[in-house]
Amino acid sequence: MFQRCLICTDFSDGLYRLTDFVANLAAGGVRQVVFLHCVPIWDEGEVPRIDQEKIDTAKERFSNALKDVPEGIEVCVEVPSGRPTDAIPEVLKKYDSDVVLTGMPIRSLLQEKIFGSTSLALAKCTSTPIMMLRPQLVSTYTREELALRCEHLWRYLLIPYNDGSSARYLLEQFKEYVQKRPDNSLKQCMLLWVIDEARRKEIPSEYRVKEAQKKLESVKSELEGLGLEVNAEVREGNPFMEIIDVAVEYDISAIATSYVTKGKLLDWTAPSFANEVLRRSWFPVLFFSPKQ
Template identity: 55%
Template sequence: MFQSCLICTDFTDGLDRLVNFVPELAKGGLKKIIFLHSLPVWEQERLTGVDETQIAQARERLSGALQKVPEGVEVKIEVLCGRPTDTILRVLNHEKLDVIIAGTPIRSALEEKFFGSTSMELTKQTASPLMILRPQLISTYTVEELSLRCQHLWRYLLIPYSDSEAGQYLISQIKKYAQNRPANSLQKCMLLSIIEDKGRENIITTHRLEQAHQKLEALKEELEQLELEVNIEVKQGNILREIIHTAVEFDISAIAVAKNPRSPIIDWAVPSVVNEVLHGVWFPLLFFSPHK
């Protein structure tokens, strides 16, 4: 699906393990891979300066990425000083990259307000797609499991769809990146529409289920024109629970989501389905932000 990526690691998120899987990442279609580690220049409200020893040590930890690089694949290592969000944006300003890969722990929305998240901050600062891989997941894969995962990061996408501005943007981005996708990349999509249980009369619920099915059938035809295998599911129930159940049932590689930017106050007071997915799902997430 993507041909170039920026892999950001703080050495506690498990993503530094990916330096040993460059050939497998290349099999999934990546032709350009940059590994980035950010070193802080502030500590306890004081300027600490640049530590050349730390830079050298970080580069050494990432140096495995430069071994066994397949022909036609470009690999770079960047160790920069500054806030992770700032250093990531600096790289993006100098390199043309399709997707950012980062890790973030599962936290409640309230915890995130207090502790922050580089991944969530990135969604406000750039329109580049963001692939979120949970540290708890990546760290527990065996070498064999991680090898397979790296080859199939985007093979089968689950797309929870709502006929909203964000939902339409999500479909447009999937179509955009599917048009010139590398071989062995995106192969299948699962379009999922969920009608929530809210005590509606049966006749109203039935009508909404029929409408959702018709909409997904139309989207299926559009995506199939890009030589994708497309499946559709219309379900009734709790949205988050049905997303997780569908991802497990159909052997999904990643869940693709998008949302419009909202003020922090609105996000806190009126949680969205995307927020629930970001804060409560273990699956890899492919996040699109339409704000730029």
Template identity: 55%
Template sequence: MFKNCLICTNLTDGLDRLVKFVPYLAGSGVKRIVFLHNISVWESEKATKVDEDRINRAQERLAPALQEIPEGIEVKVEVLSGQPKDTILRLINTYNINVVFTGMSIRSAVETKIFGSNTLELAPLTPVPLMVFRPQLILTYTQEELALRCQHLWRSLLIPYNGEKSAQYLIEQIKHYAQNRPKDSFQQCVLLWVIDDGGRTETLKEYHLHEAQEKLNAVKTELEALNLTVETKIAQGNPLHEILDTAVAFDISAIAIAHDYSSNILQWTISSLAKEVVSHSWFPVLFFSLKQ
């Protein structure tokens, strides 16, 4: 589905383990893989010798990525100093990256506000989607499990859809990346529409269910035209809970979701379903951001 990926790791988030799984990442259709470890500016302003030692240690940790590279695959290792956001944005342009891998621990809203999150800060800035992983899981996978995960990163996607601008943008992005996807990289998806009909009459509920199904069927037809297997589901209740429950029920590889920064950028700091999914899902999250 994606051909050029940037894997950002702090060497404690488990993503550094992927240096030994380049052939399996290639099996998911990736053609160019760039591993990045960033040393923050304030850290690199210590003694030069200390700085060089850290760079050398990081390069040694990531060096296995450059061994046994499959034919037709390009692999780079970058250990750089600077502000992480600036470094990532620069490498996106340099290597024509179209997806960024990043790790993010599950935190409550209060913890995120206090400690911050590089992923949440990066999200509104990147011109390409983020693939967000849980360090707690990546670190505990056996090699066999991680190899399988690397091969099927986007094989089956859960796509929440409600007809709004961000949801429509998400579908257009999915269609764009699916058009020239490598064989077997993206095979199926589940379209989920969650309706919160608390307090409404049964007649009004039936109307919304029927309207939602019609719109889902239209999107299903568009995606099936790209040789994808598509299922639809309509649920009633809390959107976050229904999304996470559906992910388990349908055995998906990742949840795809989008946030519309162009409508109200303050919404991201206050509340949004996209932020809730990124913050609480144990499943990998493929996050798209609409900025214009």
């Protein structure tokens, strides 16, 4: 689905392991891989300065990525000094990357408030899609499992859809990238409309299901017109739980989600479906950030 990939790692999230799997990323359609690690400014003493020793150490850890690079793929390493939220947008612009891979541990809302998150902060300052992987999983995959994961990162996407503004924005962004996808990348997607059982009980369930099915069939036809194999389903229940059940049942590669605008509405402490997926899902999450 994407061809130019920026992989950001702090060396504690497991993503540095991907330096050994460049060939597998290429098999999934990636043509350029940039590995990025940000070294904090050394602030011991009176004058802050660049910590060259840590920069050299980081570059050495990336050395495997530069060995035996497959033909037709470009691999680069960037080890800037400073904060990730400052460096990542600059590197994105330099290489024109079309997706960012980051690690994001599962945390409660309270933990997020206390510790913060580079991934969530990044979503506020860039419109580039962000693929968030759970360090707990990436670190424990065997080499064989990780090789397959790298090949199938975007093979089968789950797209939650309810015809709301965020869902329509997600669909339009998804369609844009689908039309530019490599031949050996995205193959199929799953459209899922979950009717929240806790809402709008005054409307008969049969009517809501029928209305959702009709709208979902229209979206399905649009995506099939782009050469995708598309499954579509309407379910009733808790949106998050139903989406996770479907992701397991249909062997989904990643769950796509989005917000519709930046500013106050991009508030990670506010209750929303996207927040719940980002914080709780063990599945990789492909987040389409609102346009600048």
